[in-house]
Amino acid sequence: GEDVEQSLFLSVREGDSSVINCTYTDSSSTYLYWYKQEPGAGLQLLTYIFSNMDMKQDQRLTVLLNKKDKHLSLRIADTQTGDSAIYFCAEIAGGGADGLTFGKGTHLIIQP
Amino acid sequence: SAVISQKPSRDICQRGTSLTIQCQVDSQVTMMFWYRQQPGQSLTLIATANQGSEATYESGFVIDKFPISRPNLTFSTLTVSNMSPEDSSIYLCSAESGSGQYFGPGTRLTVL
Numbered sequence: 001g002e003d004v005e006q007s008l009f010l011s012v013r014e015g016d017s018s019v020i021n022c023t024y025t026d027s028s029s030t031y032l033y034w035y036k037q038e039p040g041a042g043l044q045l046l047t048y049i050f051s052n053m054d055m056k057q058d059q060r061l062t063v064l065l066n067k068k069d070k071h072l073s074l075r076i077a078d079t080q081t082g083d084s085a086i087y088f089c090a091e092i093a094g095g096g097a098d099g100l101t102f103g104k105g106t107h108l109i110i111q112p
Numbered sequence: 113s114a115v116i117s118q119k120p121s122r123d124i125c126q127r128g129t130s131l132t133i134q135c136q137v138d139s140q141v142t143m144m145f146w147y148r149q150q151p152g153q154s155l156t157l158i159a160t161a162n163q164g165s166e167a168t169y170e171s172g173f174v175i176d177k178f179p180i181s182r183p184n185l186t187f188s189t190l191t192v193s194n195m196s197p198e199d200s201s202i203y204l205c206s207a208e209s210g211s212g213q214y215f216g217p218g219t220r221l222t223v224l
Binding site: 031033035041042043045048088092098099100101102103104105 | 113145147153154155156157160170204206212213214215216217218
């Protein structure tokens with residue numbers, strides 16, 4: 001079945017860039033997503049990328065997709081304390097008729 | 113995007129009882145889903161709530177344990193039946209809207 005892998009923790013200094021990586025196995029993935037979950041809160045859809053794109057930028061967020069290697073990354077520029085959260089990578093095959101397959105999430109820790 | 117609300121936000125239940133969780137979307141959506149997030153874990157898809165027909169369950173989840181209703185395009189319920197402590201989790205509903213799945217705030221269930 002599909003599998004999505006992420007590192008469990010990432011520690012960065014405030015003001016630096018954070019790069020969160022994700023690999024997936026499903027070659028039929030059509031959309032790939034990044035969600036943010038703050039402590040005690042629900043999931044916030046941050047951004048997504050369609051599988052025929054290789055990059056998407058949205059303010060401080062940059063998503064890179066290497067479809068050949070099935071590798072997705074999320075770069076957060078100028079990381080702030082408010083970026084401290086768990087970041088989930090998720091993928092979907094098809095046009096939205098299926099549920100998402102999530103990675104285990106990466107805890108982003110911000111050092112002052 | 114879609115705005116999704118869930119009721120209750122949390123509950124503490126006794127072993128052997130059942131709890132029904134409600135999910136309301138602020139607009140009509142075709143696809144609704146139910147997920148479970150066990151403590152410290154990622155999200156796992158329970159089922160797709162199909163309007164006008166039976167829900168489609170993922171491997172490891174069955175209708176007798178997690179009956180789902182989807183009476184219209186804005187509302188769904190998930191019942192957790194005959195609960196045991198292993199059912200303690202956050203239960204989240206989501207809706208497909210545009211190019212992404214948006215999530216409700218979740219229902220935190222504790223079974224004693």
